[in-house]
Amino acid sequence: MNTQHTRRNFFRLAGISTAVFAGCSTAADSSAPAALVPIAPAVKARLKSNLAMASYTLRKFPLDKCLEMTVRAGFKNIAFKDFHLAMDSTPEQIKLAAEKTKKAGLNLYGCGVVYMKSEAEVNRAFEYAKTAGMKVIIGVPEPDLLPLVDKKVKEYDIPVAIHNHGPGDKVYPTPAVIIDKVKTLDKRIGLCMDIGHTQRMGIDPADDAAKYADRLIDLHVKDVNAAEAKGSTIEIGRGVIHIPRFIRTLAKIDYKGMIAFEYEKDDSDPLPGLSESVGYIRGVIDAA
């Protein structure tokens, strides 16, 4: 509002009607009739090429079908949930799955959400990720294991993105809680912000993306039908999250990580809702 007033005063001083330029501003909120500076073409291209599948979406399908559906929905990147590659797989099994994924034309960039409740599970997660050639572990390590995670991140050079689970999560409900717990650790330990769970805490995920930009490593995108604990997951664009604002924020903070779709609805037939969601985000990126 301040910018608006300043502009109006400027025009008044200059003796020019503001009608011609009504609302010409760079504000991110598209609900106001203010002009917006489009995201640069190169940033749009990067955001689109970094759209990814969080394979929890396809938890009811075996690996081959999961890869086929991921390709059909237009993705180039995937992170495995353990349904598609068990955490206790042998190195041979891991390499075989990684090879299969590559052959399907997909970049197996990570795994998650990986729960780590013991030292052995932390050690196993890093070996698993390294063997698969993954670039990030999306995880939920018990807080008392964070010093070990810190050591492992330095040893393996594989970042760990801690996932917030919203109102029901006693350990990591919000991005703020996660950041508070990792702020003194290696910079490669940060956040996989789940925008649905964040919104269910009553927090606009665009605000937290901007606030914790330097520790934002990965994203789980979805939509929810209410900004409260009982809000449930829904096709992106049909819910309450202000996605255009969120995407503009990612561009503004120069976010370079993946934007992974964790579509939780319709687990037996997720492709239509997932495709609607990815279409929506692509449309927002192209028009924003």
Add this chain to the structure above:
Amino acid sequence: MNTQHTRRNFFRLAGISTAVFAGCSTAADSSAPAALVPIAPAVKARLKSNLAMASYTLRKFPLDKCLEMTVRAGFKNIAFKDFHLAMDSTPEQIKLAAEKTKKAGLNLYGCGVVYMKSEAEVNRAFEYAKTAGMKVIIGVPEPDLLPLVDKKVKEYDIPVAIHNHGPGDKVYPTPAVIIDKVKTLDKRIGLCMDIGHTQRMGIDPADDAAKYADRLIDLHVKDVNAAEAKGSTIEIGRGVIHIPRFIRTLAKIDYKGMIAFEYEKDDSDPLPGLSESVGYIRGVIDAA
């Protein structure tokens, strides 16, 4: 480009640096880093509520399944292709199908594409539409039947939107050809612009939407993978049509008709690609 120049001249005359307003314009091309005035919220809401199913998309499915899929994809409006209600249906059959559609929560706003090759077929199309309570006939009447169509439009007050079929169509290849044939007729005879076939003629559909705004009655939206005759249909957002520019043009010309999805690909399993397409358009509308 002219508007840009005019604006710069205006600033030069006013003795003001244009830097502050660099590119602050309403130009529809988002590839340039010029600021864009967002579409007004009320117009966005109307564009979204006017998204519709062109039931040719679901030609492999019986009526009940067609309605179920249309609802699942989030539509409120549908136009029937004859697969879902044959043109030679009895009035009772027509009323039954219309009732079923209403019960499914859908507005049965039209029919098409209806080919009319004889007087009898023109008469039948208007009776069919009237009995079903449809608001528009999307049709391809033989040109020598246009005087009869003109008479029927006045009699029934049901507009006829003529559909362009692109390079292979000897009668109505482009919007321009259609407009030339109907320009002296009742204003309720106009265009159902198929943006895919228009783009395959090498014409940007945004240009023709603006050019023929006063006769633009209905739309078939889709995308194509090349702006040439051999271009084939594809999920919206994956092809060559500049959809953000097109949507901004619809807002600019204050288009009040339906935006019907005629998704031709994947006829046995259209829901994922259709949903991606409708998600894309919703995302563009929300962000544009």
